[in-house]
Amino acid sequence: xxxxxxxxxxxxxxxxxxxxxxxxxxxxxxxxxxxxxxxxxxxxxxxxxxxxxxxxxxxxxxxxxxxxxxxxxxxxxxxxxxxxxxxxxxxxxxxxxxxxxxxxxxxxxxxxxxxxxxxxxxxxxxxxxxxxxxxxxxxxxxxxxxxxxxxxxxxxxxxxxxxxxxxxxxxxxxxxxxxxxxxxxxxxxxxxxxxxxxxxxxxxxxxxxxxxxxxxxxxxxxxxxxxxxxxxxx
Amino acid sequence: xxxxxxxxxxxxxxxxxxxxxxxxxxxxxxxxxxxxxxxxxxxxxxxxxxxxxxxxxxxxxxxxxxxxxxxxxxxxxxxxxxxxxxxxxxxxxxxxxxxxxxxxxxxxxxxxxxxxxxxxxxxxxxxxxxxxxxxxxxxxxxxxxxxxxxxxxxxxxxxxxxxxxxxxxxxxxxxxxxxxxxxxxxxxxxxxxxxxxxxxxxxxxxxxxxxxxxxxxxxxxxxxxxxxxxxxxx
DNA sequence: AAGTGGTCTAGACCACCGT
DNA sequence: CGGTGGTCTAGACCACTTC
Numbered sequence: 001x002x003x004x005x006x007x008x009x010x011x012x013x014x015x016x017x018x019x020x021x022x023x024x025x026x027x028x029x030x031x032x033x034x035x036x037x038x039x040x041x042x043x044x045x046x047x048x049x050x051x052x053x054x055x056x057x058x059x060x061x062x063x064x065x066x067x068x069x070x071x072x073x074x075x076x077x078x079x080x081x082x083x084x085x086x087x088x089x090x091x092x093x094x095x096x097x098x099x100x101x102x103x104x105x106x107x108x109x110x111x112x113x114x115x116x117x118x119x120x121x122x123x124x125x126x127x128x129x130x131x132x133x134x135x136x137x138x139x140x141x142x143x144x145x146x147x148x149x150x151x152x153x154x155x156x157x158x159x160x161x162x163x164x165x166x167x168x169x170x171x172x173x174x175x176x177x178x179x180x181x182x183x184x185x186x187x188x189x190x191x192x193x194x195x196x197x198x199x200x201x202x203x204x205x206x207x208x209x210x211x212x213x214x215x216x217x218x219x220x221x222x223x224x225x226x227x228x229x230x231x232x233x234x
Numbered sequence: 235x236x237x238x239x240x241x242x243x244x245x246x247x248x249x250x251x252x253x254x255x256x257x258x259x260x261x262x263x264x265x266x267x268x269x270x271x272x273x274x275x276x277x278x279x280x281x282x283x284x285x286x287x288x289x290x291x292x293x294x295x296x297x298x299x300x301x302x303x304x305x306x307x308x309x310x311x312x313x314x315x316x317x318x319x320x321x322x323x324x325x326x327x328x329x330x331x332x333x334x335x336x337x338x339x340x341x342x343x344x345x346x347x348x349x350x351x352x353x354x355x356x357x358x359x360x361x362x363x364x365x366x367x368x369x370x371x372x373x374x375x376x377x378x379x380x381x382x383x384x385x386x387x388x389x390x391x392x393x394x395x396x397x398x399x400x401x402x403x404x405x406x407x408x409x410x411x412x413x414x415x416x417x418x419x420x421x422x423x424x425x426x427x428x429x430x431x432x433x434x435x436x437x438x439x440x441x442x443x444x445x446x447x448x449x450x451x452x453x454x455x456x457x458x459x460x461x462x463x464x465x466x467x468x
Numbered sequence: 469a470a471g472t473g474g475t476c477t478a479g480a481c482c483a484c485c486g487t
Numbered sequence: 488c489g490g491t492g493g494t495c496t497a498g499a500c501c502a503c504t505t506c
Contacts, residue, residue, distance in 0.1 A: 002475060028491060039477045041275075044492090052286075057406055059443050060492045061484035067406070074410065077311075078465050170467050172291055172301070176308065177461040179413035179433045197431030197456070199413040208468070209293050209504095222431070227411040229463065231312050233404050234442070236494060262472060273496045278473090294473045295503035443485095 004042050007032075008049035015055050015066065026056060026064040054078070054230030067230070074228035075220075077175060080159050083127055083134075090129045094155050097136075097189075098124040101143060108140055111204065111215045119143035123154050126189060133190045134224055139216035146213065171208035177201050177227065182219065190221050197222040238276050241266075242283035249289050249300065260290060260298040288312070288464030301464070308462035309454075311409060314393050317361055317368075324363045328389050331370075331423075332358040335377060342374055345438065345449045353377035357388050360423060367424045368458055373450035380447065405442035411435050411461065416453065424455050431456040 001009075011026070020026055027035070032043045047064065050056045058064050073087040084092045104118040112118070121141040127134045139158075141149065146162060153161045162168050182190070182198035190198075199220040206212050235243075245260070254260055261269070266277045281298065284290045292298050307321040318326045338352040346352070355375040361368045373392075375383065380396060387395045396402050416424070416432035424432075433454040440446050 004475080030491080041478090042476060045475085054406075057440075057442070057444055058492065059485080061490075062443070062486080063491065065444055068408075070408070077463055080467060172288075172467065173465045174302075174304070175463045175465065177411060177433075177463065178459065179431045179456050181431060197413045197415060199411075206291075208291070209296070210291055210299055222413050225412065229311055229409045229411065231407045231409065233314060233406065238494080264472080275497090276495060279494085292473065293504080295471075295505075297472065297504095 003036075003038055004045035005049065007036055007038070007043065007046035008053075011046065011050055012053065012055065015050070020066055024066045026066070028063060051232055054232075057232075070228055072226065074226050077227055077229045080163075080170060082157055082159060083129070084157070087129060091131065093128040093131075095126040095128065096123070096151050096154050097126055098122060099149065099151060099154055104140075108215070112140065112142060112212050114142060114212075121146060121149050123149070123158075125154060129224065132224070133221060135218050135220045136186055136189055137216060137218045139214060142213045145207070145211065168213070169208045171206050171210065173203055173205040175201055175203050179222070182222075186219050190219070192221060192223075199225050199227075201227075237270075237272055238279035239283065241270055241272070241277065241280035242287075245280065245284055246287065246289065249284070254300055258300045260300070262297060285466055288466075291466075304462055306460070308460050311461055311463045314397075314404060316391055316393060317363070318391070321363060325365065327362040327365075329360040329362065330357070330385050330388050331360055332356060333383065333385060333388055338374075342449070346374065346376060346446050348376060348446075355380060355383050357383070357392075359388060363458065366458070367455060369452050369454045370420055370423055371450060371452045373448060376445075376447045379441070379445065402447070403442045405440050405444065407437055407439040409435055409437050413456070416456075420453050424453070426455060426457075433459050433461075435461075 014020065029040060029043055033040055036043065047056070047058070051058065054067060056064050056066055073089060075083070076086045079086070100122055101119050102122050104112060104114055104116055104120050106116055108120060109116040109118065121143055123139045123141070125137045127137060145168070146166065149158070163170065177200070179197055179199050181195045182192060184194050186198065187194045187196060199222055201218045201220070203216045203218070204212055205214040248254065263274060263277055267274055270277065281290070281292070285292065288301060290298050290300055307323060309317070310320045313320070334356055335353050336356050338346060338348055338350055338354050340350055342354060343350040343352065355377055357373045357375070359371045361371060379402070380400065383392065397404065411434070413431055413433050415429045416426060418428050420432065421428045421430060433456055435452045435454070437448070437450045437452070438446055439448040
């Protein structure tokens with residue numbers, strides 16, 4: 001891994017461990033340069049990661065400060081980490097409702113920018129948080145890119161498998177968020193009343209080379225799910 | 235303005251004007267370096283802005299490519315641009331439902347990290363898109379930071395005023411998204427039925443020095459509003 | 469092998485904050 | 488004024504894609 005990423009991950013760990021909580025201030029760039037023995041650019045790239053991840057903000061002439069930590073448990077839009085890391089204080093369970101291979105119809109082919117008839121993994125999962133139904137996730141993966149999936153993988157973390165075992169590198173994603181009245185079937189699964197609200201995220205994920213390999217749709221329990229997005233301007 | 239930002243804005247304009255639509259590919263770094271007569275780092279910083287704004291992606295060894303343009307009109311989470319720029323094909327109108335100064339109570343003081351009793355501008359606005367009610371926005375601004383506001387400013391763009399006239403620089407924001415059954419009053423204003431869903435964004439905005447100067451809550455028409463978030467991993 | 473983006477270094481000068 | 492972050496340059500070498 002690149003130096004700047006290692007430094008960023010190291011500092012992220014320290015931030016999460018509360019190392020800078022007393023002062024709410026990070027060491028200066030010069031101090032970090034000396035500590036890690038790298039050039040200023042490398043330190044600044046590492047810091048940039050932390051800024052983009054929403055941990056800190058920089059004030060010219062003054063220093064680098066911790067952003068307020070969000071106390072409640074939120075779904076983090078900008079990470080690949082998954083529910084387990086987003087909701088660390090909760091018990092997360094996953095139940096596979098369906099997992100099989102099917103052929104892309106016209107709609108899916110268009111969404112995935114692939115040919116009609118391409119093999120896709122179809123996966124439907126129920127996510128359970130603290131023993132209560134939390135969300136329903138329906139995903140389609142291109143089988144030519146993700147050649148094998150099973151219940152074990154889908155129960156733990158598909159993304160960990162894709163990144164660490166298949167060595168694929170994920171580049172970017174489009175997320176569309178909206179809300180609507182829930183459909184009857186989902187209402188039953190999530191234990192809400194028909195026509196209650198549902199928070200919906202539609203997700204299109206690409207590899208670094210631009211190939212779309214997954215589209216998914218998640219339906220969240222409207223009282224249990226909150227999404228947090230931390231934004232930087234500059 | 236910094237060189238890299240000027241270059242980024244210039245290239246953004248070219249992208250939006252469709253200059254690279256045929257090839258879906260940007261010039262190489264070397265070409266940009268020669269064209270703008272700057273160092274490689276400066277070009278790379280400019281390009282990084284475009285990546286973060288969701289316009290392009292980079293492929294090592296290959297080049298820089300346009301991301302698919304989203305056809306439909308979405309609210310862009312990661313920008314300060316406001317509805318007018320997010321929904322360029324629509325007619326946007328704003329109706330001021332309330333605008334006055336009040337004192338921060340305990341709840342607002344805590345949200346804004348200020349003293350109880352601090353003067354705040356309270357603004358309630360109805361946003362109308364293509365002649366139909368779209369969202370209700372309730373905002374609180376710290377009056378010691380935004381000392382003056384009126385109906386004209388609140389009708390056009392508060393952020394343009396804050397940035398260009400007050401010369402304040404906005405640093406970062408926390409956005410919490412959820413959905414819920416709409417309250418009765420808002421249902422009437424947005425022309426939906428009571429207990430219909432509502433998409434809600436709560437927003438906490440800070441200056442570059444970390445001071446929170448605004449908190450707001452927007453309630454969107456559940457059938458009309460879709461939020462788009464473009465994410466990069468790396 | 470040539471082309472193109474990714475990482476890293478070393479050094480200079482500027483802009484802003486706080487004392 | 489000293490400390491700290493922001494911008495910019497010039498150059499080197501690496502990693503991946505494409506042919």
